[in-house]
Amino acid sequence: MKLIIVGATGFVGKELLRQSLQRSDITSVVAVSRRALPPGTSAKLRSVIVKDYDQYTEEAKKEFAGANACIWTIAITPSKSSAVPWDEVVRVCQTSALVGLRAIYESGVAKPFRHIYMSGVAAERDQSKTPSFKPKYSLMRGETESQVLAFANEHPGEIEATVAKPGLITEPWNIPKRAFATVLGWTVSLPSIYVGQIATAMLDQVVNGIEKDPLLNVDLVRIADDLARTS
Template sequence: MKVIIVGATGFLGSEVLRQALARKDITKVVAVTRRVLAENVVKADAEKKMENVVVKDYDVYDEKAKGAFAGADGCIWTIAITPMRASKTPWEEVVRVCQTSTLVGLRTIFESGPANPFRFLYVSGVSGERDQTKKPWYHTQYCLMRGETESQVLAYAKSHAPLIEATVAKPGLIVDPGNLGQRVLSMGLRVTGVVPSVGLREISKAMLDQVVGGFEKDPLLNADLVRLGAGA
């Protein structure tokens, strides 16, 4: 199986890449990044399995990138600007990165001739609100925009069914078990019930399993990701 990982140098994307390269049921990985992956990111014996496609940005794709996308069976899209960063970034740029780039990327991959069916998994967040009539209390504009992006991804897939299958992962706080500070924060959030959390290895395994084996449902909520990633 050939899988595209967009944002393979990020916090989540790098773990998805690590696990994808270790799986025998994934035979080819296309790691899409804005900078060349460091030599120590992957072992030498994985180099033939992985192709690093470096793009100017995630809404700009040249012919080389399109060629790498051809025949892909699935994609995990991890690119976004977090709510905290969004508050310090011009809104037009937030929309470009979180929404425009996602739709441009999905359309470009589809036009490049992926496998049939092609599975697209979009990583959003627990706060993304698809119902545009609602007014979330937390980062209202941001949450509505992320929810709108979810709906646009699903609508594009529906309009190209059965060639494209899509789902949205909606995690809460993604926690690196090797980071003590994050573990303490996660425990506090779970106790207070403010924000659910999922381990970095758990969500990565869950998403890869879904892309390889088929989507169980939409959306994949935080509890689903914890359950599906159990034992990671």
């Protein structure tokens, strides 16, 4: 399998890259980022550095050709969105996701092509609702989910897409963040997941087939735990 990881230098992207390079069933990895990858090479790794995630050169598209799947991790998080102009939040979270998917598809990917858009548990697809948490942001992220899925539906038999909707993503060794996740789970019922778990689950879905949409936090944890038990 040839896999594209968009946002390969981010928190989740780095874990996706680490795990994918260790898997024998993933034979080629195209790591898309705005800055160079950390030192270390692999024969199956190709690095594509873009000016931004809504800008793709012909050279970048050539690297995407023949890919079997993509995991898209790029977004401005809810906690950071208040400090960024709204137009920029939309450009990064929504415009880039659609421009990037279209550019990848038009590069000549394998079919069916599996695509996972990583969103968040609070994103709301129903635009008639008013979410309790950052409503403008949550509706925009939900609208983006719908647009990604609509693009896939416009290409039946060619694109298989789903949305991963994790809660708070943390690390087993980060005790303060784990404690914070526990408090949020008790107080506002916000679920959490380890970064290794979400990476494992999303890689399983692009390699072995997408089981459902959306992939909620509970689904991602279940998939990762099931794989851990059988490994």
